[in-house]
Amino acid sequence: MAAGGRNRSQRIFALPPLAALLLLGGCATLERQGVVPQKPSAPAAAPKALGDTPEEAERKKLIALYGGDYRWPKAENYLNEVLARLAKASDTPTQPYRVTILNSAVVNAFALPSGDLFVTRGLLALANDTSEVAAVMAHEIAHVTSRHAFLRAEQEKTAAVITQAARVIQNRQKGEQVQANAAQTIAGFSRQQELEADQIGISVIARAGYDPFGASRFLSSLARSSEMRAALIGQKGGSRPDILSTHPSTPERIAAALQAARQIGAPGIGETARPQYLAAIDGIAFGDNPMDGAIRGRKFIHPRLGFAFEAPEGYALENSAQAVLGVADGGAEALRFDSVRAPQGKSLTDYLTSGWIDGLLSSTIRTGTVNDLPAVFADARAGEWNFRVAVIAFHDDLYRIIFAIKAMTPAADKKFNESINSFRPITPEEEKLAQPLHIRLAVAAAGDTAQTMADKMALTDRPLQQFQLLNGLDAEQLKPGETYKIVAY
Known part of the structure; x- marks a missing residue:
């Protein structure tokens, strides 16, 4: 998600709800x-x-x-x-x-x-x-x-x-x-x-x-x-x-x-x-262009803008210049995370109710903080979809987190709130984790397997499958002396 990719006139949910949430940002599929x-x-x-x-x-x-x-x-x-x-x-x-x-x-x-x-x-x-x-x-x-x-x-x-x-x-x-x-x-x-x-x-x-x-x-x-x-x-x-x-x-x-x-x-x-x-x-x-932030498993880290955010368990994230998009449960749940420049002279509540989101339930609007950052929260509804919305002020920007689900159960409510509350300034460890990744070459030694090579990968999400995919392999056994691709810093 690039700072320059904001669209101040975006109106969420003008399309059928989930389609709007997923497609508005031009997801990099x-x-x-x-x-x-x-x-x-x-x-x-x-x-x-x-x-x-x-x-x-x-x-x-x-x-x-x-x-x-x-x-x-x-x-x-x-x-x-x-x-x-x-x-x-x-x-x-x-x-x-x-x-x-x-x-x-x-x-x-x-x-x-x-x-x-x-x-x-x-x-x-x-x-x-x-x-x-x-x-x-x-x-x-x-x-x-x-x-x-x-x-x-x-x-x-x-x-x-x-x-x-x-x-x-x-x-x-x-x-x-x-x-x-x-x-x-x-x-x-x-x-x-x-x-x-x-x-x-x-x-x-x-x-x-x-x-x-x-x-x-x-x-x-x-x-x-x-x-x-x-x-x-x-x-x-x-x-x-x-x-x-x-x-x-x-x-x-x-x-x-x-x-x-x-x-x-x-x-x-x-x-x-x-x-x-x-x-x-x-x-x-x-992987993703580091200038637009980095996805590491369920975590999205943006060193240049100085924040980190974590999606709920089971979400697969994809990044683009306009937004971070996530899907879970075969498309039955989704999230969109993006940012806009903070408008001059408007409170967070003023911004939330300024018409950029359809189906907003005014009775659910509440103010608070996320890791000491000013925030406003609300629910929205459109058709059969329910939405949890959060807007967080950080530096000169407003960060918008939107979850979509058909039935807002207590379990869903809890995991969405935990994810929203994961937004925070970046730590030195996270900044290191978000370093750019590269394709590197590694020569297999005697006894090396796909698993031992995968252990060298700087990937936290399915490294063994990623190694096998990158090298067109089906088997665990490797050829000693053969060169293979790995992902490393």
Whole structure:
């Protein structure tokens, strides 16, 4: 949560209650590879120089959306060398490409028609060798060469015209049916584009001399990453694809990628170039941008702003420039934590009742303190959801903590109050705990296991699973002399 990410005009719960609570801040979720995200409610401003072309303006906007570019020359240079090799093996060998690393822990990659490719440092941390990251970049090149964005836009335009015509000529209900059918058609069209880009990309990396099985390995890691995140918030793994998903389910993509690679040859063909790739990402930042605070388990620590806050047991937290968001019990409970500049001449109660939150129950408003800091508390209700709200004054800012739950039981009331009362000035120990994390390399010795390597990780939340995920491992046993990724300061 960045100090510069505040939106003073935000009004909470204007959407359906839980959706508003979760989506208002542009939560940094694990997005599917290849998706260019929608603009969040309060994105960072993208610098636009006088005379920028539309393509350059779009490029700057996307970079700003993902927290800016991340300067790591040895990885950037290596990826551009791989890109040049892929371009020569593609159907457009003269098309120039360049890669930009984005300062985001989200796992994502996408491309613009200009030949600009973007990969997040979160994706680089998840990939395990050059053939895997080459598969991702070749997939994005395929989107560009196949003009997928243009074709999808044309299909959406046609669908909109047909829907409008159905509403005018027949009736609104018929128009809504046509719109629903069109949405399913476009979703299927998009899923087919993703499968096509996978197939083209696998063919390209094979022609470039890389292991064509790199695509299926990376997709498997992506699936495991998604499943781990779902488990953290109490949701079952999504084996059933959403019919309106813009991407095919990952198991479908893995199966198709394996089939495409087997048609090229047996496992073991082509380069994986694992040592070269690991050397290129050694030292790269891992996790949230420390400038926006750090999540350590259930605790959120912001050294620059000087506070710490702890979510209740069972909450999985995610950070963005606009807010810290939390989910528990498969989405049945949620929290939002953000800040605004303290308005001049207004008391905390004046601010709380100034109209930024719907459904406020005025009879529940009460003033008090949180660790000697002035605070005001209240409840709100909207539809079937109940909300616990706290606003705490700290330095020149107001920190807003909002919990959402359907039934406000005594147990829920107690845990929400305990969490609110955890807001406090940072301690020296917490400041040390919030130091930036990085990908480091460790060589396995004889007798090392995944657990002994996980014990070296500077992670408090599921370190063993995180180690296995980062290294694409299923087994405990490691190969002596092999290099592995760990997360350390």
